[in-house]
Amino acid sequence: MEFLTEIYRGQYTVLQVDTGDSPATIPFYESCSFRRHQLVKNFFTGHYDHPLYECGVRLVDMVYLQKSGGKVSKQKTAASHFSWLAAASVLSWYVMEAVSRLLCACGAHR
Template sequence: MQIRQVTARKERYMELLLLGDEQEDMILRYLDRGTMYVLEDPDLVAVCLVTDEGDGVLEIKNIAVSPQAQRKGYGRAMIDFLQTRYRGQYRILQAGTGDSPLTIPFYESCGFCRSHVVPDFFTNHYDHPIYEAGVLLRDMVYLQKPL
């Protein structure tokens, strides 16, 4: 397993990024300003993009694992990598996600705690309803963990 940084042509990973954020124009808002990593084992199985949000906060804007590789520890490996890579450079690792029965437990199992909520984020910023595990995503839930 290898995790490497992607510095050019990040859009070539759009198909995988769309698993983590299903609207391309939303991804394009943070793609160029973020730092992207891919995890290969031996082929591409996961992608992650983080941004500096100021005040010592590093935010996971997108993390996605290819469907055939899900539930095998690759998402957790990416979180572990970020913690090691950015410890001492940032105070907090933060992730914003929908209030989903699939996503929230993943972050909580990685040691994240709920921080705050942005009401109606998904209904106000996406051009279509987003469902995950049969749940309509409305609010953005932010989770944080110290680095």
């Protein structure tokens, strides 16, 4: 997470992630200076036709966490900003998935 933060520093004002309200992922993001921003109640129960679990915990609510990114370079165009957001969105999913699996595998969620 620190690598991504440094690589894209100056290209965003806020870095945001969303994840299930799970003891496996929330502490990880908070340890990386993300702070809870918004809670979407019943997101996983209302948007999926089957229950989702992370490390044995059923996901119900979605949590958005944010981290300040500092000033944005004025040289960045809207097009590059949107393409970065699309890439970051896909990358974010892979990072969150990898973090979740790693935390579950090592038992960090206990």
